[in-house]
Amino acid sequence: xxxxxxxxxxxxxxxxxxxxxxxxxxxxxxxxxxxxxxxxxxxxxxxxxxxxxxxxxxxxxxxxxxxxxxxxxxxxxxxxxxxxxxxxxxxxxxxxxxxxxxxxxxxxxxxxxxxxxxxxxxxxxxxxxxxxxxxxxxxxxxxxxxxxxxxxxxxxxxxxxxxxxxxxxxxxxxxxxxxxxxxxxxxxxxxxxxxxxxxxxxxxxxxxxxxxxxxxxxxxxxxxxxxxxxxxxxxxxxxxxxxxxxxxxxxxxxxxxxxxxxxxxxxxxxxxxxxxxxxxxxxxxxxxxxxxxxxxxxxxxxxxxxxxxxxxxxxxxxxxxxxxxxxxxxxxxxxxxxxxxxxxxxxxxxxxxxxxxxxxxxxxxxxxxxxxxxxxxxxxxxxxxxxxxxxxxxxxxxxxxxxxxxxxxxxxxxxxxxxxxxxxxxxxxxxxxxxxxxxxxxxxxxxxxxxxxxxxxxxxxxxxxxxxxxxxxxxxxxxxxxxxxxxxxxxxxxxxxxxxxxxxxxxxxxxxxxxxxxxxxxxxxxxxxxxxxxxxxxxxxxxxxxxxxxxxxxxxxxxxxxxxxxxxxxxxxxxxxxxxxxxxxxxxxxxxxxxxxxxxxxxxxxxxxxxxxxxxxxxxxxxxxxxxxxxxxxxxxxxxxxxxxxxxxxxxxxxxxxxxxxxx
Amino acid sequence: xxxxxxxxxxxxxxxxxxxxxxxxxxxxxxxxxxxxxxxxxxxxxxxxxxxxxxxxxxxxxxxxxxxxxxxxxxxxxxxxxxxxxxxxxxxxxxxxxxxxxxxxxxxxxxxxxxxxxxxxxxxxxxxxxxxxxxxxxxxxxxxxxxxxxxxxxxxxxxxxxxxxxxxxxxxxxxxx
Numbered sequence: 001x002x003x004x005x006x007x008x009x010x011x012x013x014x015x016x017x018x019x020x021x022x023x024x025x026x027x028x029x030x031x032x033x034x035x036x037x038x039x040x041x042x043x044x045x046x047x048x049x050x051x052x053x054x055x056x057x058x059x060x061x062x063x064x065x066x067x068x069x070x071x072x073x074x075x076x077x078x079x080x081x082x083x084x085x086x087x088x089x090x091x092x093x094x095x096x097x098x099x100x101x102x103x104x105x106x107x108x109x110x111x112x113x114x115x116x117x118x119x120x121x122x123x124x125x126x127x128x129x130x131x132x133x134x135x136x137x138x139x140x141x142x143x144x145x146x147x148x149x150x151x152x153x154x155x156x157x158x159x160x161x162x163x164x165x166x167x168x169x170x171x172x173x174x175x176x177x178x179x180x181x182x183x184x185x186x187x188x189x190x191x192x193x194x195x196x197x198x199x200x201x202x203x204x205x206x207x208x209x210x211x212x213x214x215x216x217x218x219x220x221x222x223x224x225x226x227x228x229x230x231x232x233x234x235x236x237x238x239x240x241x242x243x244x245x246x247x248x249x250x251x252x253x254x255x256x257x258x259x260x261x262x263x264x265x266x267x268x269x270x271x272x273x274x275x276x277x278x279x280x281x282x283x284x285x286x287x288x289x290x291x292x293x294x295x296x297x298x299x300x301x302x303x304x305x306x307x308x309x310x311x312x313x314x315x316x317x318x319x320x321x322x323x324x325x326x327x328x329x330x331x332x333x334x335x336x337x338x339x340x341x342x343x344x345x346x347x348x349x350x351x352x353x354x355x356x357x358x359x360x361x362x363x364x365x366x367x368x369x370x371x372x373x374x375x376x377x378x379x380x381x382x383x384x385x386x387x388x389x390x391x392x393x394x395x396x397x398x399x400x401x402x403x404x405x406x407x408x409x410x411x412x413x414x415x416x417x418x419x420x421x422x423x424x425x426x427x428x429x430x431x432x433x434x435x436x437x438x439x440x441x442x443x444x445x446x447x448x449x450x451x452x453x454x455x456x457x458x459x460x461x462x463x464x465x466x467x468x469x470x471x472x473x474x475x476x477x478x479x480x481x482x483x484x485x486x487x488x489x490x491x492x493x494x495x496x497x498x499x500x501x502x503x504x505x506x507x508x509x510x511x512x513x514x515x516x517x518x519x520x521x522x523x524x525x526x527x528x529x530x531x532x533x534x535x536x537x538x539x540x541x542x543x544x545x546x547x548x549x550x551x552x553x554x555x556x557x558x559x560x561x562x563x564x565x566x567x568x569x570x571x572x573x574x575x576x577x578x579x580x581x582x583x584x585x586x587x588x589x590x591x592x593x594x595x596x597x598x599x600x601x602x603x604x605x606x607x608x609x610x611x612x613x614x615x616x617x618x619x620x621x622x623x624x625x626x627x628x629x630x631x632x633x634x635x636x637x638x639x640x641x642x643x644x645x646x647x648x649x650x651x652x653x654x655x656x657x658x659x660x661x662x663x664x
Numbered sequence: 665x666x667x668x669x670x671x672x673x674x675x676x677x678x679x680x681x682x683x684x685x686x687x688x689x690x691x692x693x694x695x696x697x698x699x700x701x702x703x704x705x706x707x708x709x710x711x712x713x714x715x716x717x718x719x720x721x722x723x724x725x726x727x728x729x730x731x732x733x734x735x736x737x738x739x740x741x742x743x744x745x746x747x748x749x750x751x752x753x754x755x756x757x758x759x760x761x762x763x764x765x766x767x768x769x770x771x772x773x774x775x776x777x778x779x780x781x782x783x784x785x786x787x788x789x790x791x792x793x794x795x796x797x798x799x800x801x802x803x804x805x806x807x808x809x810x811x812x813x814x815x816x817x818x819x820x821x822x823x824x825x826x827x828x829x830x831x832x833x834x835x836x837x838x839x840x
Binding site: 233237240241242243340344352353356357360367368381382385386387388389393397519521600 | 725731
């Protein structure tokens with residue numbers, strides 16, 4: 001009964017969102033405020049209806065209602081509760097409903113807020129959002145109904161793929177969707193602007209928090225996905241240039257470009273036309289990502305079972321969502337073109353370089369992802385475009401971007417140089433040289449790539465540091481605190497986010513250069529050396545999990561002095577319901593590096609295959625991503641002038657935690 | 665006013681706490697893995713040769729898998745290819761010769777690094793083209809900008825206008 005109510009709510013949401021998508025457009029065109037006011041009311045109703053529908057589906061999973069086809073196919077009564085719940089979006093229909101829920105929530109939040117915006121603009125934005133929601137609700141209702149019942153109810157469900165039974169993967173899709181779908185807001189702003197042909201600085205000011213929110217979520221979502229791959233896939237890699245990973249990277253790159261170009265629109269009223277185009281592109285790439293994953297067009301280690309009919313439906317949504325705005329753009333775009341009033345050696349110039357390079361990087365990823373498919377369709381030849389291609393093409397572009405990243409922020413708007421530019425440049429160059437020289441002098445034999453990466457880390461790190469010092473250094477009367485307070489939050493956020501990239505790069509380079517690996521066949525009592533650790537394999541133990549049986553190797557980690565500092569227990573699991581075997585990495589993450597152990601095949605007579613890694617700095621990769629997202633939050637949602645916050649971004653979380661009035 | 669900031673601050677704290685919890689959970693728990701690749705027996709005794717084998721394995725696609733190198737995959741075919749690579753290396757075949765052999769047998773599909781030929785010319789040249797195109801667009805926009813800046817007043821013109829304005833101001837002065 002609850003499932004039927006959920007289905008009914010979904011149909012209601014479909015009709016309401018159609019109203020939300022169509023009526024306000026007429027209202028805005030006629031200047032009829034009563035009709036325009038339908039938009040927020042409808043948006044909130046759609047959000048509530050979809051939330052109810054989603055709740056009904058979750059309820060089906062929680063109560064293991066196997067009369068629902070979706071629950072029977074993707075759940076099992078013995079699964080732990082958290083995976084019953086996360087199983088809701090561990091499949092195509094449920095994850096689509098989650099997608100729609102987030103879309104509807106964005107619309108609802110927009111409807112509740114935005115009171116400072118002109119009514120017509122808000123109505124149009126909500127209308128565009130409503131049309132997108134309508135498309136996806138139709139997709140769900142007509143091709144992927146999650147509420148289908150089974151005629152004969154099975155005794156138990158088929159279970160969830162064991163590799164999806166994981167805390168990381170329970171929160172990864174919601175986070176990623178929060179980012180993907182958040183870009184629909186930027187898209188709605190862009191299309192609304194194209195309908196009227198008007199873009200002003202306030203438009204960008206209102207749009208930016210949405211871009212930032214989406215970008216932060218996407219950053220965290222991608223990092224979570226990469227982290228999952230790192231510990232879950234069991235060979236210690238964290239990025240594979242897999243089509244599904246590329247599908248999330250492309251919108252991220254476009255969104256990164258967008259949030260920078262939106263700054264130019266907001267502060268200077270320039271790059272309007274380009275920003276509108278970028279907003280359309282960013283959301284289109286989100287849709288492309290969905291299309292890749294859902295259609296099964298490109299194979300991947302991450303994807304769910306796929307269905308061509310669904311792919312066609314997403315393709316249709318994609319064509320509408322890209323085609324109509326682009327037609328609008330062809331009509332209205334020229335109106336938005338402004339005469340540039342700046343030279344290239346300015347803040348605008350730096351941001352244009354940023355946009356150009358990020359768009360080129362996006363194009364490279366797009367090309368590398370789809371080229372094999374296109375080639376096979378045209379010539380029938382099958383090729384693989386793997387990591388070596390992206391290393392050779394994508395990485396240099398990003399390296400160039402990092403060069404600009406240290407310079408751009410210290411340039412003045414419009415034209416030219418600031419007093420800060422020269423010291424920052426000198427510091428950055430010195431930093432690059434010192435790091436590259438220092439590291440290459442004690443460890444020879446690095447390739448040109450890692451050496452360049454190290455140089456860039458020094459360049460960017462020293463550049464940011466010099467910029468911070470220039471803005472904080474004693475200059476006469478003002479106290480340190482007063483100087484710090486004068487720095488706007490978006491500058492602090494920028495520093496934090498850019499610094500996150502330094503941290504990320506340190507992790508990536510550290511893992512790449514100093515990773516050690518040891519594969520052995522070991523018997524109980526054997527001692528294995530990895531990095532500066534001695535690992536004693538004391539044997540295996542039987543472990544009983546909630547819905548699996550496991551064999552766990554007991555590995556005692558001792559440091560040089562023989563002190564025991566960790567016990568790692570990598571497992572091999574057999575899942576009862578799914579009859580699948582998985583091997584389980586055991587990881588001890590620390591700031592200095594991760595100990596990573598995997599148990600392979602074998603028995604007590606011939607011994608067990610053990611794969612041990614030591615991965616220096618690897619967790620900095622994800623730490624860097626979190627810091628980047630944090631920077632985004634500070635920039636987007638902090639006050640323009642920091643009145644009470646400490647200036648040092650490093651202290652922010654700590655001091656916030658210690659503030660007793662934080663709960664007010 | 666303070667509430668919104670406090671709210672966001674709380675969100676961040678909660679977020680950090682969740683991340684911390686997740687890290688805490690993960691650091692003690694073990695995590696599932698579908699499979700893993702190489703076994704100790706497959707490895708060559710000579711570390712130099714083994715190093716070559718590993719590097720080669722990372723450039724070869726497991727043909728029956730989804731985007732995995734044979735180094736990462738535990739599929740039977742991947743294991744066979746790993747053995748093939750190692751026996752060739754032990755027999756003294758060069759890396760390039762091994763790659764050529766596998767390419768002849770399985771086609772370009774087996775190579776994670778697509779070789780430059782007629783079919784991949786566009787793939788390899790396009791990134792450079794994108795950069796040049798992007799640069800060209802920026803430079804063209806700059807040329808327009810040059811024109812725009814030329815439309816601005818130079819110092820002499822500005823001085824003349826200021827003079828004119830000043831004289832006008834002095835005429836109108838008493839009225840205001």
